[in-house]
Amino acid sequence: xxxxxxxxxxxxxxxxxxxxxxxxxxxxxxxxxxxxxxxxxxxxxxxxxxxxxxxxxxxxxxxxxxxxxxxxxxxxxxxxxxxxxxxxxxxxxxxxxxxxxxxxxxxxxxxxxxxxxxxxxxxxxxxxxxxxxxxxxxxxxxxxxxxxxxxxxxxxxxxxxxxxxxxxxxxxxxxxxxxxxxxxxxxxxxxxxxxxxxxxxxxxxxxxxxxxxxxxxxxxxxxxxxxxxxxxxxxxxxxxxxxxxxxxxxxxxxxxxxxxxxxxxxxxxxxxxxxxxxxxxxxxxxxxxxxxxxxxxxxxxxxxxxxxxxxxxxxxxxxxxxxxxxxxxxxxxxxxxxxxxxxxxxxxxxxxxxxxxxxxxxxxxxxxxxxxxxxxxxxxxxxxxxxxxxxxxxxxxxxxxxxxxxxxxxxxxxxxxxxxxxxxxxxxxxxxxxxxxxxxxxxxxxxxxxx
Numbered sequence: 379x380x381x382x383x384x385x386x387x388x389x390x391x392x393x394x395x396x397x398x399x400x401x402x403x404x405x406x407x408x409x410x411x412x413x414x415x416x417x418x419x420x421x422x423x424x425x426x427x428x429x430x431x432x433x434x435x436x437x438x439x440x441x442x443x444x445x446x447x448x449x450x451x452x453x454x455x456x457x458x459x460x461x462x463x464x465x466x467x468x469x470x471x472x473x474x475x476x477x478x479x480x481x482x483x484x485x486x487x488x489x490x491x492x493x494x495x496x497x498x499x500x501x502x503x504x505x506x507x508x509x510x511x512x513x514x515x516x517x518x519x520x521x522x523x524x525x526x527x528x529x530x531x532x533x534x535x536x537x538x539x540x541x542x543x544x545x546x547x548x549x550x551x552x553x554x555x556x557x558x559x560x561x562x563x564x565x566x567x568x569x570x571x572x573x574x575x576x577x578x579x580x581x582x583x584x585x586x587x588x589x590x591x592x593x594x595x596x597x598x599x600x601x602x603x604x605x606x607x608x609x610x611x612x613x614x615x616x617x618x619x620x621x622x623x624x625x626x627x628x629x630x631x632x633x634x635x636x637x638x639x640x641x642x643x644x645x646x647x648x649x650x651x652x653x654x655x656x657x658x659x660x661x662x663x664x665x666x667x668x669x670x671x672x673x674x675x676x677x678x679x680x681x682x683x684x685x686x687x688x689x690x691x692x693x694x695x696x697x698x699x700x701x702x703x704x705x706x707x708x709x710x711x712x713x714x715x716x717x718x719x720x721x722x723x724x725x726x727x728x729x730x731x732x733x734x735x736x737x738x739x740x741x742x743x744x745x746x747x748x749x750x751x752x753x754x755x756x757x758x759x760x761x762x763x764x765x766x767x768x769x770x771x772x773x774x775x776x777x778x779x780x781x782x783x784x785x786x787x788x789x790x791x792x793x794x795x796x797x798x799x800x801x802x803x804x805x806x807x808x809x810x811x812x813x814x815x816x817x818x819x820x821x822x823x824x825x826x827x828x829x
Contacts, residue, residue: 433796433803438828440799441763442729444675446682447535447794448668448712451517451562452689454734455748456756456777458701460502462487463740463777470741470777472748473696481767489705492713498767499716499725500760501827505771505780508736508752508787513690514564516735516752522566523791523818530808533569535791536681538800538816540568540575543680552642554578555680559667562685570808577683583666586646645673658714665711672718675728681798689734692747708732716760729797730760733790740778754780757790763797765829785824792817793824 433439457463462476462485476485479497486494486502493500510516515526522532533541536556543555558565558577568576580587644650648669659665667684674682688704695701712732719725737755738748754773760766771783785793795802795816802817815821 431803433801433823436796436823437825438763438797438823440797441727442761442797442799443727444678444680444682444724444762445535445539445729445731445794445798446668446671446675446684446715447731447733448664448708449517449521449683449685450689450708450732450734451685451687452513452691452734453516453736453738453750454689454755454757455691455695455701455738456504456754456773457738457740457748458489458695459487459705460756460758461504461773461777466777468742472742484767484769487705489702490709492709496713496716496760499720500758501764501766502756502758502769503771503785503790503824503827504756504769504773505783505785506737506755506757506787506790507780507784508755510787511736511750511752513735517562517564518566519787520733520735520790522569523788523816523821524814528812530810530812530814531569532566532814533571533575534566534577534683535794535798535800535816536577536683537568537571537575538795539680539798541571542800542816553645553674553677553679557671557674557679557681558683558685559583559670560663560685560687562687565685570810570812570814577681580646580670583648583663583670586648587643642677645677646670648673655714658710660707660710660714662707662711664707665714668711668715672715675724676722691738692743692749693745695738695742695747719761725761727762729762729764729794731757731794732759733757740776751778754778759793759797759827763828765827768827770824770826783824783826785827786821788818788821789824790821792821793827795821796823797828 457470458472458474462474463471464474464476465471475488477488477491477494478485479494481497484497484502486497508516508519510519510525518524518526518532521534524532536558540555554577556575556577557580559580560583561577561579561581565577568574648656648666651669651673656666656669659669664684664686667686671682671684686704686708691700712730715730716725719728719730734755734757736750736752739751740754741748743749754777771785772781773779774781792802792815800816802815802821802823805813805815807813817823
């Protein structure tokens, strides 16, 4: 075939990428034989646009060996965080004030005084825009770069990293490559990919990884005997049922046993951190979640998502239990994380993401809250490959519409994918034969956010 190109995805499930014109020939043959997609699982080919960019030759590609992804579910208010408007009437600015940061000319909301001291490590994107203003669909969109519709479910970023990683499922240690802490019930997980690429869920960072040690009274010899018996019984069962869900079980048992025997199991024990460190991150879900994420990337894990809910402030947004409390948790935890990563040198190879499904209205409602607002909001990036100490994009004077450098949700996903070394311009195929990209169908990496 002409113009066959080496794919930058090295999972072992894809080997080559074809020029677009050659793909048409392949599809014609498939139509004649009717066998290309039949029960084959993911194809061994990826389609790269002939005229598209080569991400590996562009700034920032693959700078992030690790990604810590903080998802603020519910809709994070840009007017009360990274794009405050102190000169607007109280109906718009609310109780939020703007404070200086350690970067001249950049001001953020008074609810984030510690992050203000780390602005030199951060890039704020003030021009995020989404097509979706509903929670579940919006969260799915920002995690996958695709809208929630159709037969295929889409993988999230961590699954793409596992899928395209040279080492497959494993990180540099005995741990999986992909985790989620405080997982929501609606997480897309591995989507259409093989279940082995799904994130390992940690229900609570403070409780650690449950069932990771043998039951009391079960020594190594007895455990081995049980494992061998399970394999004997399992081989017969797997021989009768050949679907992915059944075939995946045995390798997952092997992975679990490797973790149970490995030295890296200590990553899940936050008691190994000094008390002052745990307090600095905050004794709450987001604080302890980011502390565990730090411990996981220290051991080579590629991707950790930490989910923080409770940002849907339709009513009484400035009541202490709402935005003030939640913002302090993020301010403490994210500041401690950036400081830790910076001191250890890991910030140079770790991308830290703070994102949300949409923003909130630029005016206070009659219920003293802010409602859903996908038209314009703010997110941030920090660390590896990021153009730090900067603001990218802008909203209009009222803070409700993007005025320059619109960053769509697929663009946002493609930017993260680029920094993590994913071939966001290549098209891969689900088992049903449908085409997908790690940065969405039309997502483009935004180099104004990349150093």
